[in-house]
Amino acid sequence: MIAFLTGPMLWVSLLVFFGGLTVRAVMYVRGLNWQLDRVAYKPHMSLGLRGAIHSIRCWLIPGGTYGWRQQPFMATGFFLFHIGAILLPLFLIGHQELLKMAFGFSLPTIPSSVADALTVLAIIGGFMLAIRRIALPEVRILTTAYDWFILGISVAPFVTGFIARLHLGNYDFWLTCHILTGEAVLLLAPFTKLSHIVLFFMSRGQLGMDYNIKRGGAKRETAFPW
Amino acid sequence: MPQGTFCNTTPIGSEEELKALLGDKGGAQYYEEMKELDVDSDALGALLEKTCQSRIHTWLEICAHCGMCADSCFLYRVNDRDPKQVPAYKIQSTLGELVKKKGKVTNEFMRHCVDVAWSQCTCCNRCGMYCPHGIDMGVMFSYLRGVLNSQGFVPWEMKIGSGMHRVYNAQMDVTTEDWIDTCEWMAEEYEEEWPGLEIPIDKEDADIMYTLNAREPKHYPEDLAEAAILFHLAGENWTVPSVGWEQTSLAMFAGDWAACKMQVESVYKAIERLRPKRVIGTECGHAHRATVIEGPYWAGREDGLPPAPYIHYVEWVAEALRTGKLKIDPEKKIKEPVTLQDSCNYVRNHGLAKATREIMSYIAEDFREMGPKREHNYCCGGGGGFNGIGKYRKERNKALQTKRDQILATGCKLVIAPCHNCWDAIRDLEEEYEIGIRWSFLKPLLIKMVIVPDHLKLPEE
Numbered sequence: 001m002i003a004f005l006t007g008p009m010l011w012v013s014l015l016v017f018f019g020g021l022t023v024r025a026v027m028y029v030r031g032l033n034w035q036l037d038r039v040a041y042k043p044h045m046s047l048g049l050r051g052a053i054h055s056i057r058c059w060l061i062p063g064g065t066y067g068w069r070q071q072p073f074m075a076t077g078f079f080l081f082h083i084g085a086i087l088l089p090l091f092l093i094g095h096q097e098l099l100k101m102a103f104g105f106s107l108p109t110i111p112s113s114v115a116d117a118l119t120v121l122a123i124i125g126g127f128m129l130a131i132r133r134i135a136l137p138e139v140r141i142l143t144t145a146y147d148w149f150i151l152g153i154s155v156a157p158f159v160t161g162f163i164a165r166l167h168l169g170n171y172d173f174w175l176t177c178h179i180l181t182g183e184a185v186l187l188l189a190p191f192t193k194l195s196h197i198v199l200f201f202m203s204r205g206q207l208g209m210d211y212n213i214k215r216g217g218a219k220r221e222t223a224f225p226w
Numbered sequence: 227m228p229q230g231t232f233c234n235t236t237p238i239g240s241e242e243e244l245k246a247l248l249g250d251k252g253g254a255q256y257y258e259e260m261k262e263l264d265v266d267s268d269a270l271g272a273l274l275e276k277t278c279q280s281r282i283h284t285w286l287e288i289c290a291h292c293g294m295c296a297d298s299c300f301l302y303r304v305n306d307r308d309p310k311q312v313p314a315y316k317i318q319s320t321l322g323e324l325v326k327k328k329g330k331v332t333n334e335f336m337r338h339c340v341d342v343a344w345s346q347c348t349c350c351n352r353c354g355m356y357c358p359h360g361i362d363m364g365v366m367f368s369y370l371r372g373v374l375n376s377q378g379f380v381p382w383e384m385k386i387g388s389g390m391h392r393v394y395n396a397q398m399d400v401t402t403e404d405w406i407d408t409c410e411w412m413a414e415e416y417e418e419e420w421p422g423l424e425i426p427i428d429k430e431d432a433d434i435m436y437t438l439n440a441r442e443p444k445h446y447p448e449d450l451a452e453a454a455i456l457f458h459l460a461g462e463n464w465t466v467p468s469v470g471w472e473q474t475s476l477a478m479f480a481g482d483w484a485a486c487k488m489q490v491e492s493v494y495k496a497i498e499r500l501r502p503k504r505v506i507g508t509e510c511g512h513a514h515r516a517t518v519i520e521g522p523y524w525a526g527r528e529d530g531l532p533p534a535p536y537i538h539y540v541e542w543v544a545e546a547l548r549t550g551k552l553k554i555d556p557e558k559k560i561k562e563p564v565t566l567q568d569s570c571n572y573v574r575n576h577g578l579a580k581a582t583r584e585i586m587s588y589i590a591e592d593f594r595e596m597g598p599k600r601e602h603n604y605c606c607g608g609g610g611g612f613n614g615i616g617k618y619r620k621e622r623n624k625a626l627q628t629k630r631d632q633i634l635a636t637g638c639k640l641v642i643a644p645c646h647n648c649w650d651a652i653r654d655l656e657e658e659y660e661i662g663i664r665w666s667f668l669k670p671l672l673i674k675m676v677i678v679p680d681h682l683k684l685p686e687e
């Protein structure tokens with residue numbers, strides 16, 4: 001079972017993940033329309049790209065925007081979860097061994113103590129996001145079963161992976177769960193809200209372009225204060 | 227499909243139709259008919275399919291339902307943080323449902339969308355700045371208004387407003403004759419006090435073509451005279467077009483895109499006909515947004531720019547003060563504490579926060595900022611057509627509380643509002659809440675403060 005999951009199934013998952021998300025990104029750009037969106041993308045491309053990069057960069061820095069600064073609890077939960085969610089799958093030793101087995105190369109790895117800390121922090125971050133959903137009326141009203149599913153499936157690989165790592169209970173069982181949920185995330189990403197993995201950059205960048213090209217970017221001395 | 231006499235999918239086509247619609251006091255019959263209006267689901271579905279593309283579609287799909295946009299919306303805050311006023315909720319429960327159901331919705335649902343689109347969002351675009359995904363509800367609500375309008379679901383006043391543009395090419399019934407008369411009348415009226423004062427009509431190749439808001443000739447023509455006096459004092463070579471002088475667009479608030487195009491093209495034609503070096507618009511926020519920021523797209527101009535450089539009045543004033551074309555008498559500077567309303571339509575939407583501050587540095591001794599300010603300022607409470615819709619007067623009055631509290635916190639009794647809509651909202655807020663403030667456009671203040679050059683002075687008796 002594990003051999004199948006880390007063999008052909010991993011291949012399929014990665015293919016769907018990268019292929020699917022690339023398609024989503026390309027479709028996004030192709031669907032942009034200067035007249036419908038009311039943004040003159042082409043004639044002001046460099047102004048636009050500058051705005052896009054600025055806007056993306058500001059939102060990737062904790063405290064980099066008014067939005068993050070005003071909501072420290074959300075910002076903390078968000079960054080704890082997302083830093084883990086990006087670093088761990090990429091640089092965990094175990095994952096790199098898989099990569100080496102499958103493709104014959106590997107990326108640098110992070111020390112296990114750091115990895116453990118990141119895992120715990122990511123789980124805490126996910127927990128904080130969940131608490132917000134229950135505690136705040138303005139988030140509760142927006143929350144649907146679908147949101148819970150997305151949150152659950154994104155946190156699951158961390159929880160299962162960590163249990164396996166601590167060798168609590170049946171190791172093989174938890175490892176299988178970890179791989180299954182991890183691959184589920186990969187497979188679902190292009191078709192669900194998880195597509196925000198790439199669409200965040202597209203949407204954020206598009207609004208940055210909008211603001212810089214049309215909404216006064218050129219009239220401001222400094223870039224838009226996100 | 228029952229189409230009402232007044233409430234229907236046909237836009238206003240003639241003066242008679244417009245007058246008849248105006249005769250329906252308060253839209254009583256209009257709103258009754260709206261209850262019966264059929265929804266053409268096929269057309270609606272097809273429109274959504276065709277126009278709800280990448281960005282709006284993606285926005286609806288990836289909204290994380292995180293609620294970070296909640297606090298950014300002044301309407302949410304002022305309505306006791308009602309969760310139903312969370313920007314994401316407002317759009318998901320209206321446009322989101324429409325898209326999900328591919329237009330197969332009921333009349334009741336459409337009327338609910340009308341209420342939300344015109345009374346729970348002023349398209350101030352503030353929330354877009356606070357959403358991690360860059361989801362801008364102001365953009366989406368503008369779009370939703372267009373979709374609703376295409377099915378005849380639009381508030382009575384908005385239908386009249388865009389009808390005015392269709393019939394008179396102006397937001398009010400000001401005809402070309404009325405307009406020219408007003409220019410001549412104002413020039414005559416003020417000529418004695420300001421020798422040599424002119425309002426030149428249709429002068430070709432002037433340095434400046436001036437455009438304005440139809441309410442000025444209609445209700446306060448002295449605003450036009452004040453503009454003329456200031457251009458005169460600054461020694462500008464300027465003109466107004468006989469046709470294409472109206473810069474506003476209630477059609478934009480109504481979501482009547484065809485009328486928006488008609489309106490803005492009339493201004494662009496005037497620019498092409500008179501070939502001014504640049505165009506200056508009056509102290510109005512939505513007029514600037516309509517003609518300078520959004521207009522090029524309605525008119526199909528691929529570079530997103532009007533046919534000639536087109537600046538807002540505050541940009542001209544800042545420049546005139548900076549270059550010394552207008553000089554302020556230091557004795558006459560505003561001495562009392564004074565604050566400034568940042569109009570979303572040109573501050574958040576066109577980066578003009580600096581120009582207004584520069585003006586304040588020349589004219590005010592004790593300028594106090596509202597908090598939040600600049601791009602982060604809140605809507606006056608009456609934007610996006612909210613000011614003018616009788617049906618939503620209660621909600622609008624509630625919305626004014628945000629600005630009331632902001633102004634009170636500055637301790638100022640004088641508010642400068644270089645935007646017609648904001649000016650109106652602040653006037654109404656004083657009427658409603660009586661906090662003892664005064665409000666003003668820039669022009670009358672400037673006229674009181676500028677130094678009149680010797681050669682333009684009235685000869686001594």
Ligand code: SF4
Nearest residue numbers: 289290292293295357
């Ligand atoms: S902040 Fe953005 S992503 Fe979050 S709920 Fe609001 S619109 Fe959706």
Ligand code: SF4
Nearest residue numbers: 299347348350351353
């Ligand atoms: S555009 Fe303004 S009024 Fe509309 S939802 Fe956003 S913040 Fe609220």
Ligand code: SF4
Nearest residue numbers: 570571605606609647
């Ligand atoms: S009326 Fe003024 S403050 Fe309100 S949305 Fe329009 S520009 Fe902004």
